[in-house]
Amino acid sequence: MAKEKKVTFADIAKYTGFSKTTVSRFFNDRDSLTLENQKKIQDALDVLGYQENKLAKVLANGKSEFIGIIIPNLYLNYYAEMLELLLSCYDQYGYKFLVFRANSKEEVERAYIRELQAYKIEGLIVLSHTIPSQELAAFQIPTVAIEREAEDICSICVDNEEGGRMAAEHLIEDGCDDLIQVNTFFPQSSPAYGRITGFNQACHKKSRQPVLIQAEFSDTYESIQQKIAEIFEQIDEHYPKDHIKGVFLANDTYASMFVKQILRKYKEFPDTYKVIGFDNTRAAQECAVGLTTIAQPMKEMADQAMELLNLQMEMKKKRIPETLDKPVHIKISPSLVARETA
Amino acid sequence: MAKEKKVTFADIAKYTGFSKTTVSRFFNDRDSLTLENQKKIQDALDVLGYQENKLAKVLANGKSEFIGIIIPNLYLNYYAEMLELLLSCYDQYGYKFLVFRANSKEEVERAYIRELQAYKIEGLIVLSHTIPSQELAAFQIPTVAIEREAEDICSICVDNEEGGRMAAEHLIEDGCDDLIQVNTFFPQSSPAYGRITGFNQACHKKSRQPVLIQAEFSDTYESIQQKIAEIFEQIDEHYPKDHIKGVFLANDTYASMFVKQILRKYKEFPDTYKVIGFDNTRAAQECAVGLTTIAQPMKEMADQAMELLNLQMEMKKKRIPETLDKPVHIKISPSLVARETA
Numbered sequence: 001m002a003k004e005k006k007v008t009f010a011d012i013a014k015y016t017g018f019s020k021t022t023v024s025r026f027f028n029d030r031d032s033l034t035l036e037n038q039k040k041i042q043d044a045l046d047v048l049g050y051q052e053n054k055l056a057k058v059l060a061n062g063k064s065e066f067i068g069i070i071i072p073n074l075y076l077n078y079y080a081e082m083l084e085l086l087l088s089c090y091d092q093y094g095y096k097f098l099v100f101r102a103n104s105k106e107e108v109e110r111a112y113i114r115e116l117q118a119y120k121i122e123g124l125i126v127l128s129h130t131i132p133s134q135e136l137a138a139f140q141i142p143t144v145a146i147e148r149e150a151e152d153i154c155s156i157c158v159d160n161e162e163g164g165r166m167a168a169e170h171l172i173e174d175g176c177d178d179l180i181q182v183n184t185f186f187p188q189s190s191p192a193y194g195r196i197t198g199f200n201q202a203c204h205k206k207s208r209q210p211v212l213i214q215a216e217f218s219d220t221y222e223s224i225q226q227k228i229a230e231i232f233e234q235i236d237e238h239y240p241k242d243h244i245k246g247v248f249l250a251n252d253t254y255a256s257m258f259v260k261q262i263l264r265k266y267k268e269f270p271d272t273y274k275v276i277g278f279d280n281t282r283a284a285q286e287c288a289v290g291l292t293t294i295a296q297p298m299k300e301m302a303d304q305a306m307e308l309l310n311l312q313m314e315m316k317k318k319r320i321p322e323t324l325d326k327p328v329h330i331k332i333s334p335s336l337v338a339r340e341t342a
Numbered sequence: 343m344a345k346e347k348k349v350t351f352a353d354i355a356k357y358t359g360f361s362k363t364t365v366s367r368f369f370n371d372r373d374s375l376t377l378e379n380q381k382k383i384q385d386a387l388d389v390l391g392y393q394e395n396k397l398a399k400v401l402a403n404g405k406s407e408f409i410g411i412i413i414p415n416l417y418l419n420y421y422a423e424m425l426e427l428l429l430s431c432y433d434q435y436g437y438k439f440l441v442f443r444a445n446s447k448e449e450v451e452r453a454y455i456r457e458l459q460a461y462k463i464e465g466l467i468v469l470s471h472t473i474p475s476q477e478l479a480a481f482q483i484p485t486v487a488i489e490r491e492a493e494d495i496c497s498i499c500v501d502n503e504e505g506g507r508m509a510a511e512h513l514i515e516d517g518c519d520d521l522i523q524v525n526t527f528f529p530q531s532s533p534a535y536g537r538i539t540g541f542n543q544a545c546h547k548k549s550r551q552p553v554l555i556q557a558e559f560s561d562t563y564e565s566i567q568q569k570i571a572e573i574f575e576q577i578d579e580h581y582p583k584d585h586i587k588g589v590f591l592a593n594d595t596y597a598s599m600f601v602k603q604i605l606r607k608y609k610e611f612p613d614t615y616k617v618i619g620f621d622n623t624r625a626a627q628e629c630a631v632g633l634t635t636i637a638q639p640m641k642e643m644a645d646q647a648m649e650l651l652n653l654q655m656e657m658k659k660k661r662i663p664e665t666l667d668k669p670v671h672i673k674i675s676p677s678l679v680a681r682e683t684a
Contacts, residue, residue, distance in 0.1 A: 054460040055397050055406075064397070066440075074416070074426040075624060084416040087443040091450065096457065098408075099441045101429040108433065115438065118396040221624050260630055267610060282417060282563050288602055288630030 007050040015044045027052070058120055063317065066121040067095045067309070070109065072102050072128045075221050076253050077281035079127060082146065085302035086125060093310060095123070102128035104219070113139055122316075123309045129190070142312030144305045149189040154312065154327045156305045157191040163294040163334040164198025167248040167276045170292070172206055174274045174342055176246030178239050179203050180211045182231055182258070183250045192250070195278070199248060225257050232261035246274040246342070252283035252293055259287055259341060274342035290339030297332055304330055349392040357386045369394070400462055405659060408463040409437045409651070412451065414444050414470045417563050418595050419623035421469060424488065427644035428467060435652060437465070444470035446561070455481055464658075465651045471532070484654030486647045491531040496654065496669045498647045499533040505636040505676040506540025509590040509618045512634070514548055516616045516684055518588030520581050521545050522553045524573055524600070525592045534592070537620070541590060567599050574603035588616045588684070594625035594635055601629050601683060616684035632681030639674055646672055
């Protein structure tokens with residue numbers, strides 16, 4: 001490996017004929033130079049093979065341009081797609097993303113955030129549910145939560161209650177005899193809890209009795225598939241064959257698995273089942289039968305999350321740092337995408 | 343936001359009763375202290391609310407513990423799963439991962455790597471195909487490529503030729519009349535090219551004539567699905583109805599889409615089609631019919647990639663930095679996972 005030579009401001013000044021002050025301005029206040037002079041210096045850097053040391057700059061001005069992203073997993077399409085959308089914001093903002101895959105171990109996640117703090121990250125996007133927002137707020141890093149409990153930090157989420165209502169109303173219009181929701185256990189502080197209340201309210205409004213099946217879903221694909229298969233068997237055995245069973249599931253991945261179980265048993269998708277997923281991820285497109293689902297406007301959510309984070313970051317970087325008076329919470333309306341399953 | 347107080351080594355020394363030298367050793371050579379004394383200092387840090395400034399340390403010793411990962415996309419399950427496996431190595435190595443989603447724009451990717459270099463990243467894992475390995479080598483960062491052209495850098499890949507052979511032999515044993523491979527266009531330097539030669543060789547060995555259908559697949563899910571639908575129609579119209587058509591596709595995502603087209607047309611999976619995918623990702627499990635596939639041992643590949651990268655990073659950090667004499671290339675054997683489609 002060739003020896004790396006250190007190119008100094010003096011070298012650049014000598015090569016271009018500019019003063020060292022001018023070269024320094026190129027790095028610290030580029031727009032104060034004419035475009036022509038900027039280009040001259042840029043060309044010199046390329047020719048001389050100058051390597052900028054951003055860390056030294058970060059130490060001086062605190063602007064690391066690092067953003068931490070904490071994501072629970074990548075096997076649920078929702079998280080993989082949201083991560084892809086967030087990473088794609090590099091083009092627009094130039095921020096570099098440090099990604100951590102949370103494994104629900106609180107201590108590891110906490111240690112990781114502390115580490116990020118030591119590296120002077122400027123912002124944090126949290127999709128994991130591990131650490132309460134009160135504790136996240138105490139880290140004093142500009143933070144945005146996406147679809148998780150966020151009492152003490154800024155957040156973006158879909159209007160889950162509205163989503164639950166939409167699903168129930170659609171299943172009732174579809175002539176379903178039974179209205180069943182399949183979901184995980186979560187505290188009432190979780191935004192997804194709104195789906196349960198929304199679904200139930202819409203049913204009660206039409207004097208219908210909703211059924212809620214809650215289950216623990218662990219975090220491997222195989223075990224989730226196994227659990228969904230059990231729930232399908234339970235529903236299929238319990239309800240009369242000729243009833244139209246309307247089933248609203250926690251996400252498209254689960255809904256897709258449920259449809260797969262129906263197809264395994266009945267070969268074709270029968271008129272006696274109506275299935276609705278949530279998110280409108282690629283799991284919905286990949287489903288063997290076009291999956292009806294409640295769509296989260298994910299691109300809009302990713303964009304708004306970045307905007308809200310950037311706002312806080314900019315405020316913190318002011319000569320006299322500012323913070324928001326209280327956390328901003330943005331709720332975005334979902335929409336129903338009707339395909340073949342309902 | 344409360345004012346952050348700066349806790350100094352002197353504060354820690356005063357609180358614990360240790361000398362400043364001992365406190366300094368805690369940060370720079372922790373193992374030289376007894377476990378008991380380490381704990382005393384750690385407790386003091388927690389009580390005093392000490393914030394380590396890792397950047398200052400990195401500037402001093404060059405060990406940023408940052409690794410860059412460049413990934414083409416997250417909509418192919420292969421990349422999402424490989425990224426998840428790599429990120430999970432944080433527990434073992436403590437490295438922090440800066441993730442960049444390549445969008446095939448060479449200039450953006452190049453600029454990003456230069457930026458990472460300015461942040462003193464210690465290693466790079468490249469899954470994108472954008473920049474030639476010769477150019478990547480010139481960055482002089484310890485690098486490992488996974489499943490991509492890697493003449494001038496270390497690499498991990500599956501034995502693609504062996505995979506192609508396995509697929510052909512399985513389809514021939516299955517009594518297929520037609521042996522068709524569906525793949526993308528790529529240069530012979532790409533490891534995946536081995537699948538084409540392996541498939542063809544195995545066919546010729548049994549005096550059978552393979553057919554290769556190559557197509558441009560763009561990088562959105564919808565357009566790939568559209569292309570696969572066209573290819574299915576083309577095959578289904580061209581070959582006699584009663585022929586057993588053996589189709590080997592570039593990855594499980596494409597194979598899953600192909601199976602979906604078959605099911606749309608024939609309702610049940612017919613005896614006249616045999617389909618094999620590649621990778622054994624969750625796309626294979628999600629497929630409406632159990633998808634037969636050539637499995638890449640992804641966990642093993644991720645582990646070996648990290649090991650090979652770590653080796654190079656350790657060599658570079660020695661008092662007299664060392665590099666490998668030449669790039670190490672590791673090839674891992676695939677295996678056939680037989681399910682329902684072949």
